[in-house]
Amino acid sequence: MEKRDELYSGKAKSVYKTDDPGLFVLHFRNDTSAFDGTKVEKLMDKGKVNNIFNAFIMKKLEKAGIKTHFVKQLSETESLVKKLDMIPVECVVRNLAAGSICKRYGLPEGQEISPPTFEFFLKNDELHDPMINDYHIASFGWADPAHIEEMKKLTFKVNEVLKGLFEQANMLLVDYKLEFGLSDGELLLGDEFSPDGCRIWDAETRRKMDKDRFRQDLGDVIETYKEVGARLGIDFG
Numbered sequence: 001m002e003k004r005d006e007l008y009s010g011k012a013k014s015v016y017k018t019d020d021p022g023l024f025v026l027h028f029r030n031d032t033s034a035f036d037g038t039k040v041e042k043l044m045d046k047g048k049v050n051n052i053f054n055a056f057i058m059k060k061l062e063k064a065g066i067k068t069h070f071v072k073q074l075s076e077t078e079s080l081v082k083k084l085d086m087i088p089v090e091c092v093v094r095n096l097a098a099g100s101i102c103k104r105y106g107l108p109e110g111q112e113i114s115p116p117t118f119e120f121f122l123k124n125d126e127l128h129d130p131m132i133n134d135y136h137i138a139s140f141g142w143a144d145p146a147h148i149e150e151m152k153k154l155t156f157k158v159n160e161v162l163k164g165l166f167e168q169a170n171m172l173l174v175d176y177k178l179e180f181g182l183s184d185g186e187l188l189l190g191d192e193f194s195p196d197g198c199r200i201w202d203a204e205t206r207r208k209m210d211k212d213r214f215r216q217d218l219g220d221v222i223e224t225y226k227e228v229g230a231r232l233g234i235d236f237g
């Protein structure tokens, strides 16, 4: 497999073509962004930590029967993935109230959300990722009704697998965002699962251990990501 031209450079990762038209290389960079790209910084080791973290989680999800784009880790900061036609929506499941749901509905941070709730957002920084519903997705042709249902089912299934994994390591999986795409008509989990795209709290103290450390200037961002990984048994080398 040979890495070829860069296809797209996002806020945190770059996507490269390969000599196989069905495979892409994802390069996890140190660039860190929040608030739709308005707060940006380079954090040492972030690319490496998120790439290794993501590889660990994608393998766990595959083992649990969730089909993903992940093929293999190539280097400290790169992974090989199946090329997907990405569906431009973000799928969010929440176990505890934090972030935008608190502002939107006046919920106190940390309130249990039982049963866990699901939200779709349009992936569009210029529009500030507005919340959308199933009807918008189908009517505007972003995904068909069967794939909409499957995205919800799979996002909840990820919760079944990962909530327990974090709990065993004395952490709470507060919420997370997933992205899906199509490969030969099949829906696969794409993008990444890392502390950049979820909220994780220490189970006892509720200390924030995810990208809220960056958003809220709490410090020790990557040190804390590494601690989350270490508790899960991830070796960052």
Ligand code: ADP
Residues within 6 Å of the ligand: 008, 009, 010, 011, 012, 013, 014, 015, 024, 069, 081, 082, 083, 084, 085, 086, 179, 181, 190, 191, 192
């Ligand atoms: P953003 O685009 O939000 O700034 P990133 O910097 O993480 O995000 O860029 C990675 C981009 O690659 C995202 O737009 C994501 O949707 C896309 N992507 C993730 N996995 C795949 C894949 N398997 N095939 C094609 N595109 C992908």
Ligand code: TMP
Residues within 6 Å of the ligand: 090, 092, 098, 099, 100, 101, 129, 175, 176, 177, 196, 197, 198, 199
């Ligand atoms: P929110 O509380 O800001 O709506 O975010 C919910 C979850 O989704 C949280 O874990 C952060 C994640 N997320 C992203 O990864 N990227 C995004 O662009 C947004 C808006 C949220």
Ligand code: ASP
Residues within 6 Å of the ligand: 011, 032, 033, 034, 035, 036, 037, 038, 196, 211, 215
């Ligand atoms: N990832 C988005 C951004 O970079 C939103 C966020 O995570 O806060 O702006």
